[in-house]
Amino acid sequence: MAIDDTQAQSETGAYELQRPGRFREFWSYFSENRGAVAGLIVFLSFILIAIFADFIAPYSPTDQFRGNLLQPPFWQDGGSTKFLLGTDAVGRDMLSRLIHGARFSFFIGLIVVSLSLLGGVTIGLVAGFVGGWVEVMIMRLMDVILAFPSLLLALVMVAILGPSLINAMLAIAIVLQPQYVRLTRAAVLAELPKDYVTSARMVGSGTLRLMFITVLPNCLAPIIVQAALSFSTAILDAAALGFLGLGAQPPKPEWGTMLSEAREFILRAWWVVTLPGLAILITVLSINLMGDGLRDALDPKLKRS
Amino acid sequence: MIQFVLKRLGTTIPTFIGVSIITFLFIRLIPGDPILLMAGERGMSDERHAKLLAQFGYDQPLWQQYWDYLSGMLRGDLGISFRTKRPVWDEFFALFPATLELSLCAIIFAVFIGIPSGIVAAIYRGKWPDQLLMSTALIGYSMPIFWWALLLIIFFSGTLGWTPVSGRISLMYFFPSGTGFMLIDAWQSGQAGAFKSAVQHLILPTVVLGTIPLAVIARQTRSAMLEVLSEDYIRTARAKGLSPFRINGLHALRNALIPVVTVIGLSVGTLLAGAILTETIFSWPGIGKWMVESIRARDYPVVQGGLMLIAAMVMFVNLFVDLLYGLINPKIRKS
Numbered sequence: 038m039a040i041d042d043t044q045a046q047s048e049t050g051a052y053e054l055q056r057p058g059r060f061r062e063f064w065s066y067f068s069e070n071r072g073a074v075a076g077l078i079v080f081l082s083f084i085l086i087a088i089f090a091d092f093i094a095p096y097s098p099t100d101q102f103r104g105n106l107l108q109p110p111f112w113q114d115g116g117s118t119k120f121l122l123g124t125d126a127v128g129r130d131m132l133s134r135l136i137h138g139a140r141f142s143f144f145i146g147l148i149v150v151s152l153s154l155l156g157g158v159t160i161g162l163v164a165g166f167v168g169g170w171v172e173v174m175i176m177r178l179m180d181v182i183l184a185f186p187s188l189l190l191a192l193v194m195v196a197i198l199g200p201s202l203i204n205a206m207l208a209i210a211i212v213l214q215p216q217y218v219r220l221t222r223a224a225v226l227a228e229l230p231k232d233y234v235t236s237a238r239m240v241g242s243g244t245l246r247l248m249f250i251t252v253l254p255n256c257l258a259p260i261i262v263q264a265a266l267s268f269s270t271a272i273l274d275a276a277a278l279g280f281l282g283l284g285a286q287p288p289k290p291e292w293g294t295m296l297s298e299a300r301e302f303i304l305r306a307w308w309v310v311t312l313p314g315l316a317i318l319i320t321v322l323s324i325n326l327m328g329d330g331l332r333d334a335l336d337p338k339l340k341r342s
Numbered sequence: 343m344i345q346f347v348l349k350r351l352g353t354t355i356p357t358f359i360g361v362s363i364i365t366f367l368f369i370r371l372i373p374g375d376p377i378l379l380m381a382g383e384r385g386m387s388d389e390r391h392a393k394l395l396a397q398f399g400y401d402q403p404l405w406q407q408y409w410d411y412l413s414g415m416l417r418g419d420l421g422i423s424f425r426t427k428r429p430v431w432d433e434f435f436a437l438f439p440a441t442l443e444l445s446l447c448a449i450i451f452a453v454f455i456g457i458p459s460g461i462v463a464a465i466y467r468g469k470w471p472d473q474l475l476m477s478t479a480l481i482g483y484s485m486p487i488f489w490w491a492l493l494l495i496i497f498f499s500g501t502l503g504w505t506p507v508s509g510r511i512s513l514m515y516f517f518p519s520g521t522g523f524m525l526i527d528a529w530q531s532g533q534a535g536a537f538k539s540a541v542q543h544l545i546l547p548t549v550v551l552g553t554i555p556l557a558v559i560a561r562q563t564r565s566a567m568l569e570v571l572s573e574d575y576i577r578t579a580r581a582k583g584l585s586p587f588r589i590n591g592l593h594a595l596r597n598a599l600i601p602v603v604t605v606i607g608l609s610v611g612t613l614l615a616g617a618i619l620t621e622t623i624f625s626w627p628g629i630g631k632w633m634v635e636s637i638r639a640r641d642y643p644v645v646q647g648g649l650m651l652i653a654a655m656v657m658f659v660n661l662f663v664d665l666l667y668g669l670i671n672p673k674i675r676k677s
Contacts, residue, residue, distance in 0.1 A: 072477075072480075177353070177356050177357060177360060178360065180353065180356075180357040180360070181357055181360035181361050181364060183611075184357060184361050184653040184656050184657045184660075185361075185611075185649065185652070185653050185656070186611040186612070186614040186615035186618075186652065186656065187611070187615060188615035188618055188619075189614065189615055189618060189633065189649065189652065190649075192618070192633070192634070192637055193368060193637065193645055193649055196637040196638075196640070196645065197368060197371060197372050269484065273484075273486055276486055276488075277486070277488060277619055280488045280619070281618075281619070281622065281634060282638070283637070293486075293488075296488065296489060296492070300492070303492055303495060303496060303500070304496065304500045307496060310489075310492050310493075310496065311493065311496075313489075314486055314488075314489025314490075314492065314493070315489075317486045317489065318481070318484060318485060318486060318489070321484040321486070322480065322481060322484040324484075325480055325483060325484045326480065329480070
């Protein structure tokens with residue numbers, strides 16, 4: 038009954054009033070999940086740290102304090118409040134480097150997700166709408182990409198393009214592409230036979246309008262969830278590439294690169310190894326918590342009871 | 343069923359050809375002359391350059407090179423490593439058992455902890471065991487495993503001194519490798535302590551490589567169990583007064599395991615990607631470490647051949663899992 042009422046209302050002109058309700062409905066589902074809200078808060082503070090890194094960080098991430106090599110965090114013997122989280126092997130302040138590292142990870146996630154989202158959704162829409170041999174070719178190509186373990190494919194691409202952060206991001210974006218293509222195509226195929234699409238066709242909407250304005254908004258839920266999850270994959274994979282020496286290059290304070298530089302001090306100075314990884318874990322965890330909440334709130338079918 | 347098999351093969355063969363074209367083109371896409379890049383700053387005489395070009399077949403037209411590559415691959419010939427001058431195929435299969443042993447141990451570890459955790463979480467849905475297990479699973483799922491490996495090394499090798507940091511077995515032991523599986527070889531050698539040493543070397547890499555599959559399996563088992571537990575036949579079983587153990591263990595688990603098995607089958611790619619990091623950190627002499635070293639050394643025949651073999655393996659396992667799934671579940675066959 039309740040559903041019928043809402044539909045009747047929206048058809049009789051009360052539609053404008055319904056719009057804020059949708060967000061509120063989403064939020065009420067989302068906020069039910071405490072983990073998701075915690076994840077959102079951590080993620081928002083991560084973004085703020087990334088944006089205002091220059092103001093928050095006590096020192097420059099590349100300044101070397103030659104008198105304070107491998108100084109432990111302030112609560113340990115030999116530490117001082119001058120360097121709250123200690124210094125690394127060439128005397129750079131760990132806290133400042135971690136804060137600037139947030140900027141790299143955020144930047145990586147943002148660029149990779151935007152690239153793979155734009156590319157993947159467009160290709161998926163084309164595959165779904167055009168059909169025929171175009172669709173077959175696209176889907177086979179995606180199968181080809183999926184046949185490689187993603188990190189290995191990214192590694193090889195970076196090896197060909199040359200190790201740098203930009204190339205690492207490009208490679209990860211390409212590797213993440215197929216999931217968007219598959220999701221979008223599946224959603225489009227599910228939407229196409231519906232009445233509203235037919236009626237939009239009848240009133241003469243062009244294919245582009247049908248693709249991006251009529252159908253796409255109704256396919257967004259799984260794509261948004263995927264975007265959240267691939268944000269964390271992007272951060273993890275970029276850090277892994279950095280760790281293998283094929284991502285961001287030293288002295289850039291990227292977390293994975295920091296870890297790889299710190300490896301030799303593993304048994305002497307726990308903080309240079311532990312802290313960058315902890316930063317990666319917390320960031321990725323917060324995004325995954327948020328992604329779970331998003332999925333539950335946006336996709337009632339998958340809702341965990 | 344035959345139709346299903348043919349249809350599935352019909353998508354695998356084009357994918358296989360696509361993979362072979364991509365791996366072939368990768369090397370040709372590299373700007374510059376591969377021979378000169380490999381030689382590095384030393385350079386070489388024109389004659390030697392021409393000779394090497396001919397030796398690796400780079401002087402042929404592109405389609406001819408591709409044809410040689412493809413037909414060679416089907417004969418088990420993937421060219422010769424720049425670095426060691428040994429056939430890529432032989433190197434791959436010499437190192438593969440190490441990766442297989444590690445991956446098998448990791449997946450066994452993941453299954454034996456993941457499935458019971460998922461079942462317990464589903465049975466205690468919403469209560470503290472569920473919350474505890476699922477929070478842990480989410481942390482495992484979010485784990486940068488290269489860091490996880492370093493933490494375990496700090497604690498178990500550094501602080502406690504229980505496990506070694508690298509390799510497959512202590513250098514004290516020497517015996518011929520029969521099966522390529524260190525555990526079996528060490529056991530068969532009969533040398534005192536050899537097996538124990540092999541196990542000690544294996545524990546940390548196994549845990550590291552198994553962590554993400556473990557988290558995925560636990561989450562998947564939980565949701566599959568929850569789905570099955572809400573089915574009518576479970577209610578019937580409850581109404582009949584069957585013991586909870588019989589309901590959960592027999593009726594529900596059997597059906598819940600189908601999607602879980604699929605997830606396990608499809609995690610081969612994840613395992614191989616994880617093996618790259620795990621093997622590099624623990625100096626485990628498998629194909630993951632071999633690929634990273636070859637990429638760093640610009641040993642292009644190895645990169646190309648290794649990539650091809652790994653992708654072929656992933657495709658083969660996926661095909662096998664799909665066919666198996668179709669065999670178990672007629673619905674899949676029809677769609």
